[in-house]
Amino acid sequence: MTAIDAQSQPWWKRGVIYHCYVRSFLDSNGDGIGDLPGLTCKLDALRNGTPSSLGIEGLWLSPVYPSPNRDFGYDISDYRSIDPMYGTMEDFDRLVAGASARGIHLIMDLVVNHSSTEHAWFRQARTSRENPFHDYYLWSDGTNGKPPNNWGSSFGGSAWEWNEQTHEFYLHSFLKEQPDLNWRNHRLRKDIHDIMRFWMDRGVDGFRLDVANYYVKDAQLRGNSHEFVIAQPMPGNPSKTLFIPMSREVYDHTVDQPETHDALREMRGVIDEKPGRMMVGEIAQHTLDQVLSYYGDGQNELNLVFNFFFFVRRFRAKDFRDIIERTLDLLPEDAWPAWVLSSHDVIRAVSRYHCSPPMTKSMIGLLLTLKGTPFLYNGEELGLANTLLPRRLLQDPVAKRYWPLPVGRDGERTPMPWDATPNAGFTTGIPWLPVSAPAMSYSAESADPTSVLSFTRRLSWFRSHHSALNAGDMSIVAGPSDTCLCFTRRSSAEHLTITINLSDQTVAIPRGSFTSDQTPLFNTEEQPSMDSLAPWEVRIADTSA
Numbered sequence: 001m002t003a004i005d006a007q008s009q010p011w012w013k014r015g016v017i018y019h020c021y022v023r024s025f026l027d028s029n030g031d032g033i034g035d036l037p038g039l040t041c042k043l044d045a046l047r048n049g050t051p052s053s054l055g056i057e058g059l060w061l062s063p064v065y066p067s068p069n070r071d072f073g074y075d076i077s078d079y080r081s082i083d084p085m086y087g088t089m090e091d092f093d094r095l096v097a098g099a100s101a102r103g104i105h106l107i108m109d110l111v112v113n114h115s116s117t118e119h120a121w122f123r124q125a126r127t128s129r130e131n132p133f134h135d136y137y138l139w140s141d142g143t144n145g146k147p148p149n150n151w152g153s154s155f156g157g158s159a160w161e162w163n164e165q166t167h168e169f170y171l172h173s174f175l176k177e178q179p180d181l182n183w184r185n186h187r188l189r190k191d192i193h194d195i196m197r198f199w200m201d202r203g204v205d206g207f208r209l210d211v212a213n214y215y216v217k218d219a220q221l222r223g224n225s226h227e228f229v230i231a232q233p234m235p236g237n238p239s240k241t242l243f244i245p246m247s248r249e250v251y252d253h254t255v256d257q258p259e260t261h262d263a264l265r266e267m268r269g270v271i272d273e274k275p276g277r278m279m280v281g282e283i284a285q286h287t288l289d290q291v292l293s294y295y296g297d298g299q300n301e302l303n304l305v306f307n308f309f310f311f312v313r314r315f316r317a318k319d320f321r322d323i324i325e326r327t328l329d330l331l332p333e334d335a336w337p338a339w340v341l342s343s344h345d346v347i348r349a350v351s352r353y354h355c356s357p358p359m360t361k362s363m364i365g366l367l368l369t370l371k372g373t374p375f376l377y378n379g380e381e382l383g384l385a386n387t388l389l390p391r392r393l394l395q396d397p398v399a400k401r402y403w404p405l406p407v408g409r410d411g412e413r414t415p416m417p418w419d420a421t422p423n424a425g426f427t428t429g430i431p432w433l434p435v436s437a438p439a440m441s442y443s444a445e446s447a448d449p450t451s452v453l454s455f456t457r458r459l460s461w462f463r464s465h466h467s468a469l470n471a472g473d474m475s476i477v478a479g480p481s482d483t484c485l486c487f488t489r490r491s492s493a494e495h496l497t498i499t500i501n502l503s504d505q506t507v508a509i510p511r512g513s514f515t516s517d518q519t520p521l522f523n524t525e526e527q528p529s530m531d532s533l534a535p536w537e538v539r540i541a542d543t544s545a
């Protein structure tokens, strides 16, 4: 690819996308649950046109549709409205207007592998085999009262649940309250396309597709194979290993079926009906080349695919370099990476890697300088860690199911700490989960120029003003030591060299090397040394000459 400039980059390639877990962001009415008016009044912190905000380009909202909340919004009962818990449609329109006035693009979570059992489609579908919505879901008679095959739910147990009214089983890849939709039904597909158009007409700029590689299942319902493992990644904290000998399901007939790509190409057609719209997909479970196959030819399937591979690697230059190199190699021409370090589903990177604040800065330094779109999970800009919660406070169905195994996702979903008032300014009521690290806060970190927040803002501002960072090519080059990650970014306007010391040791810089000859344009250190890199230092130098 030839070097290109920021101006020709679509917004979803150019800027930072902020992942907002709305329930935990800011509560405006004292019920203990974050909501849309709360988020709207914090938009200036996200982007206000000056370096005193995060300067995000996109804002992805966790699901805010009506939902019985068995899986906190990932079980949707109406795709075309807003849960009263989060506000009204007018509140939503105000959020869209406020975001667009600041140049923030809004992304909705589109959860269409499954609906809620409370959705009108399922309520009808389950009443009779003749019901016109029956075929919107996946059914089987089973054999002798037993499920038809060994497919398991990703949340544990069989993926089949008995429906008394029709005397058959329905499929649920997650909770039994999340029945899987039948993507071979073309009326359903058209309904989903119309839901996308409904939100795009209201000003939504894109969608995050929940478990997008799960849509189509094997038509013959062939059983999945199993492999025997002694060690496997811990659910919720995949960088840790669980040593429990067990037989693990390989999802060979339930995920990554070829027809899923057809469905995504159709959806891309809908996205492309309006300029500047995009979709980013969550592709879970698989190898890097399988994940990257969801870009299609680079133009015709997902615009972005989350790269989750940092979750499962150690915090070492060698590990990161390996993932980055392989990703850049395997990516189809014209496709653009999307990097993630933390989310509402896995332990926060700060806890995963046991980061000190300087180490956190090196990690955010990496996220914001790589070629690709950085996704920043709310709280990550503060350096928030996971919150340890006692069992009685756990809310996540996964945590409840696997207790006492240390899995579950509540620890990364606790509310944002805003200031020094009670409940850290998140709510005037009782927060739905205890507030994260009330000793840290947005206002305290805003006032401290050495905080992780100040660093993140400064780097994000720098990034948005340098086409090499927000649009350029990338090549990994040899750094001053194995513990450093060193790479160049190049646009038609400039050539930058980024060196990140991913270690707690000072690293000597050989005289005459490109890093030593340049006064850094950007640095974590106030007084960078020409001869060495401080522990965890992030240094960006202009190497155009």
Ligand code: GLC
Residues within 6 Å of the ligand: 071, 074, 075, 111, 174, 210, 211, 282, 344, 345
């Ligand atoms: C995705 C979501 C997760 C949810 C699951 C089922 O992985 O990110 O939170 O539980 O899908 O919808």
Ligand code: CA
Residues within 6 Å of the ligand: 027, 028, 029, 030, 031, 032, 033, 034, 035, 085
């Ligand atoms: Ca509220």
